[in-house]
Amino acid sequence: MTLQDLDIPRLRGLDLVPTSSDKQTARDYSSDQEVRWCPGCGDYAVLKAVQSFLPDLGLRRENIVFVSGIGCSSRFPYYLDTYGMHSIHGRAPSIATGIATAREDLSVWVVTGDGDALSIGGNHLVHALRRNVNMTILLFNNRIYGLTKGQYSPTSEAGKVTKSTPVGSIDHPFNPVSLALGAEATFVARTIDSDRKHLTSVLSAAAAHRGTALVEIYQNCPIFNDGAFDAVKDGDTKADAIVPLVHGEPIAFGTGGSKGLVRDSLTGGVKVALVAEVGIENVLVHDAHNSDPTMAFAISRLTDGGVLRQAPIGIFRQVERPTYDDQARAQVAATRAATAPDQTPEAQLAALLGGGDTWTVG
Amino acid sequence: MSTSETPVKQLDRVVIRFAGDSGDGMQLTGDRFTQESAVFGNDLVTLPNFPAEIRAPQGTLPGVSSFQVHVADHNILTPGDAPDVLVAMNPAALRANLADLRPGATIIVDTHEFTARNLQKAGYAADPLATLEEPGNALEAFQVHPVNLTGMTVEAVKEFGISRKDAARAKNMFALGLLSWLYGRPTEPTVTFLERRFAKAPAIRDANLTAFRAGWNFGETTETFAITYAVKPAPMQPGRYRNITGNLALAYGLVAAGVRSGLPVFLGSYPITPASDILHELSKHKALGVTTFQAEDEIAGVGSAIGASFAGALGVTTTSGPGVALKSEAIGLAVMTELPLVVVDVQRGGPSTGLPTKTEQSDLLQAMFGRNGDAPVPVIAPQSPGDCFDAAIEAARIAVTYRTPVMLLSDGYLANGSAPWRIPAVDGLPAIEPGFATGPNHTKADGTEEFWPYLRDDETLARPWAIPGTAGLEHRIGGLEKGDGHGDISYDPANHDLMTRTRAAKIARIADSLPPLVVDDPSGCSNVLVVGWGSTYGPIGAAVRQVRAAGGKVAQVHLRHLNPFPKDLGEILRSYDRVLVPEMNMGQLSLLLRGTYLVDAIGFNVVRGLPIKAAELADTIHELIDAASDTPSRREALR
Amino acid sequence: MTYVIAQPCVDVRDRACVDECPVDCIYQGERMLYIQPDECVDCGACEPVCPAEAIFYADDVPDEWTDYIAINAEVFDGLGQPGGAGNHGPLGADHPRIQALETEGAGA
Incomplete structure (x- = not known):
């Protein structure tokens, strides 16, 4: 049975x-x-935003499920009066895959952190993304291990001095957005814990997306990594630090929109230029719906692996692709329809057990 | 096909081993011979034995693949200790299997493959076939029939214009045809099978059919074989039968559990030998509501199954020992969250990657204890290929009724071995009641009603299973310790003590639902009890029969439930002077029996990657009987 | 729920809490600071840093100051959720009841 044979309706999230x-x-x-x-933990801001945003979805509360792994942010499900599971380290995407595949009538959310999703659970994350299971993943990135009290994480900048790296980390960090785009995720976005308006708008778009939506949330840890995101939060610096991504809009930023993104013919990627020098007509217009993730990946590279000075914020990619769970259910439904749909399960089971080469005694 | 004029000798049983290179199609040949015998009405037990490599170097000893089938006119329990007939498709197959044969056994070899190069690969300094006429030759103890199987096959199929390689590949069907003639097997099942299997490749189909018939005709016309043999059908309980492997029966059992519980079956699995066939099989049964998910790793396999269970499906994960090791933390989560889950471990030789295609029972202690914390998990094991069906249903019953992960320990021998199976009536299968929670179960002090996810059933101690989509029962579960009843996180010392004991008590309660053990002790005055579990049922049963046939008195009891043990096990153990525990491990059940009941369990432990040989076990039983008779009998005292 | 700034802040306005607040929801009035209750995420960062011990979780506001729960909320009537004190700047006003309070040393 090919995909074309399956009757998969075009659905929203x-x-x-x-x-x-x-x-x-x-x-x-x-x-x-x-x-x-x-x-002062950034998790409070996200929790509040989610609690305030969920009513807007207009869903039945009992049909919402939050699944988390292990880490500070993974306490999240306990604070929401929905169905929820606080599972084991790194495995939330696989548990959510089972839930989403078993039930089409549930809104499935994963709450995870940079250690949970990118270290111990890295495998499950990339496979959920490539399969495009219908779930929304909130990746709280504080660039540090909080619950184990302050070791560097897979998103910590190289050279970071922590309890486990007294003379500086020698790990090259992940860029979660680049990673997700590399796995061909169909929805990839980045937002900031303290910007409730932007956070809420990204959550709305993610919930409306059918497939795996990955939302990286820059989240401040005031205890072990305070100020990691000051560049994109401080009134003095954020105009130059935030590269705002809005579908259909030129990617311009800086005071008065003085800077913009242009193609870099040397690297094949993108670079920041002064609008006055290149002309606004040459500034890239953001296309989140581009089926080719190449440009989105190029934009994601503007966040360097060191101390954060600049970051694209917004929806990098939002494209449609059949989801794993819709297809799995469609295969089951199509097979059912093609195989004795009028028979009871008991009769079908009896036919199955009695199939093959049989013989009768007595 | 015509019947032979050759004289027929009646046999009550015969053990035949087909052996060749991994690419020679020996598994298929053996399987076809088995099907022919099954349809004929014999009782039978099979033992496939193949290398872990898909194609080990051709012609070498590590590349030898074999399939043994024991065919009888009476009820049998094992694939047989020593073959009566060996079909050896090359020198390596001869050399690798010779030591297993009984003296006087028949050997049919494909002379075409006895080339200098192949002899050298097999480690023969000289061609053993060249000296057959000489006294004292290496094969003197056997009846050897050198036959040019390949040459005659190629000659027979040349009219179909297929390549020489394809032509030669049909030699296994020539061998099957010859053996079918020699043992008077019905040929229709194989003809039908070949027509179906190669329907889309007419030339290959015709070549195989022709080779099969040519093998039969060769038997009839040659004077090599002075007599043919017949093994009459075995008396069996009336009913409809099919031949079934353990993996197929286990997959069917899981499908049946879904039907009998009304729950959709969700399998999350990662391919691993020898369990993959269960994934393959279940992926065919979408029409019965089965969803299979081939996960990115073992952990995701069990994780997705736990998620599906939380969502209200029958979550299942299938694996072998190394996979269980990876799933351990997740199984602990299912223990803590008290969600139904069936974990199938088709055991293989270990540790580490071990012997992927060989059988062993060495995961019992891993199943019992292989988790952090006090994390009790029910453990059950099937005793025969067909019993895998019933054991799978039982595993699902316990999982759903008691809201717990259950370990189902099959093994490589059961998985790939086959035996006749009486097809059960669907309405006679056990019913499984999910009993989803539908409303609040607790009243607050202020009179409002709420849902407590850890409020337990008085009888089973099971917690309610409230699935998403049920209004008013929204709740959170997780791996952190739960407060008794309400289920909120609790770090209270007394609560943890209570919850640990409660989880243990819940698993212990399962014993209330188990039938009494059946002790097979026909004399009623045996001093020696043989206790087994899992696939050693066949060899133990055969050994016990041998002992009794020789006048020995011995009792046998076989355990399906390893955790909790049946309630009457302790009393049974204590009523015998000697307790012998044969296992394909270093004494894992012995350790549990000693620890639980303070009995002096004596181990009989063999870890060769193959089933225990009944004759060896019988010797040990005899020795124990003799030793027991030298000391005052506990049974005498009890009487 | 929310955190609330009460009477001890009046005419103190230390602003240590403003630096601490991760979501920038503490706004400056003429005589005291106010927490925007809908923007507050209940994280509790402000409470321990206040030298005047003026900040309380809503449930824990001392009886004599419970009216400050309403005062913190009402001062934003007509303003809604400005979305950050840094961007918005000082309120330039106070709740009428704060405005009406006598200044210290002015006598009763």
Whole structure:
């Protein structure tokens, strides 16, 4: 059976999830558990944004599932009054894959961190992304190990001095967006914990996406890596640090939009230029819907692996591709329809057991 | 095909081994001979034995693949200790298998392959066939039939215009035809099979059919074989039968568990020898609501199954020992979250990569204890290929009823071996009741109702299974310790002690649902009890029969449930003077029995990657009987 | 829930909390600072740094200052969620009841 034979409807992210006509508020999504992150942790901001945003989806609360791994951010499901599982280190995407494949009527979310998703669970992350299972992954990137008290993470800058690297880390860090694009993820975005408006708009787009949506959230750890994202947060620096990605808009930034992205013929990638020198007509217009991830990848490289000074923020890529779970269900449905659809399961089972070469005694 | 004029000798049983290069199609040949015998009505047990390499260097000893089938006119339990007939397709196959044959055994060799180069690869300094007439030759103890199988096959199929290589490949069918004639097997099943298998390649189909018939006709016309043999059908319980391997039966059992529970089956699995066939088989049964997910690794396989269980499916993961090691943490999560999960471990020789294609029972302690923390998991094991069906249903019953992961320990011998299986009636299979939670189960002090995910059933101690989509039962579970009842995170010392004991008590309660053990002790006055589990059922049973036939008194009991043990096991063990525990490991069940019941379990431990030989075990049983008779009998005292 | 700034801040306005707040939801009035309750994410970073011990979790506001829960909220009536004190700048005003408070040393 080929993909073309399967009757896979074109769906949006939550099309098969039952909706609720009840008026919902953030309070409906808050569980009775006391939140236990450190004072000032960026996780609070994301939790608040998610609790405030979920009512807007208009779904039945019982049809939402949050799955997490291990780490500070992975406490998240306990604080939401939905179905949830706080699982084991790095494995949330695989558990969510089982949930999403078993049930079409659930809105499935994964909450993970840079250690959980990119170190111990790196394998599951890239495979979820390439399969395009219908789930939204919130990757809280604080560029440090928090729960184990301050070792460097796979996104920590090279040279970082931590408890386990007293003379500096010699690990080259991952760029999560580049990694996701390399795995041909169909939705890849980056946002910032403290920018509730942007965070919420990205979450909305991610929820509406059918397939695996990866949202990297720059999240400050005030205890072990305070100020890691100051460049994109401080009023004085953020205009020059944030490269805003808006589909259909020229990628211009800096005070008064003085800088823009242009193609770099030397590297085949993109570079920052002064708009006054190159002309606004030569500034790249962001195309998140480009089926070829090459340009999105080039843009993702603008975030260097060292101390953060500049970062593209927004939706890098948003394309349609059949999801793993929709296809798996379609194969089951098509096979059912083609094989004795009128028979009871018991009769089908009896036919199965009695198949092959048989003989009768007595 | 015509019947032979050659005299027929009646046999009550025969053990035939087909051996050749990995590429010679010996598994298929053996399987076809088995099917012919099954349709004929014999009882039979098979033992495939093949190298881990897909194509080891041609003609070498490591490249030898074999298939042994034991055919009888009576109920049998093992594939046979020593073959009566060896078909050797090359010198390596002869050399590798010679030591296993009984004296006087028949050997049919393909002379075409006895070239200088092949002899050298097999380590023969000289061609053993060249000296057959000389007294004291290496094959003197056997009846050797040198036959140019390849040459005659190529000659027979030349009319089809296929390549010489393809023509020569049909030699296994020539051999099958010859053996089918020699043992009076029905040929229709193989003809039908070949027509179906090569329907899209008419030339290959015709070549194989022709080779098969040519082999039969060769037997009839040659004077090499003075007599043919017949093995009458075995009396069996009335019913409809098929021949089945353990892996196929296990897959069917999982499908049946889905039907009988009304739950969709979700298999998350990563391919591994010798378990992959279960994944292959289940992927064919989408029409029965089975979803298979070939995961990126073993951990994702079990993770997805746990996710599917949380979502209300029957989550299953299939693997072998190394895969269980990788899944251990996730199985612990299923213990903690108390979700149904069936973990199938088709055991193979270990440790590490070990012997991927050979059998062993050495994962029992891993299944019991291979997790961090006190993480009790029920363990069950099938005793025969067909029993894999019932064991899979039982594993699902325990998993669903008690909301727990269950370890199902098959092994490589059961997985690939086959035996006749009486096809069960679907409505006679056990029903499994998921009993999803539908509403609140606890009332707060202020009178409002709420859902407590860890409030337990009084009888089974199982927690409620509330699946997403059920309004009002929203809850969070996870790997952190749970507060009793409400299920919120709790680090309270007394609570952890209580929950650890409760998890253990829940698994212990499973014993309440088990039937009493059946002790096979016809004399009623044996002093020696043989205790086994899993696939050693056949060899133990055969050994016990041999002992009894020689006048020895011995009792046998076989365990399906390894955790918890059946409630009457302790009493049974204590009522015998000697307890012998044969295992294909270094004494894992012995250790459990000693630790649990303080009995002096005596191990009989063989780890050769092959089933235990009944005759060797019988010798040990005799020795124990003799030793027991020298000391005062506990049974006498009890009586 | 939210954190709330109460009476001890009046005419103090130390601003240590403003530096600490990760979401920049503490706004400057003429006589005290105010927490925008919808923007506050309950992280608790502000509370321990206040030298005047003026900040409380809403549930824990001392009885004599519970009216500050409403005062913190009402000062944003008409402003909504400005989306960050740094961008917005000082409020330039106070809640009427703060405005009406007598200044220290002015006598009762």
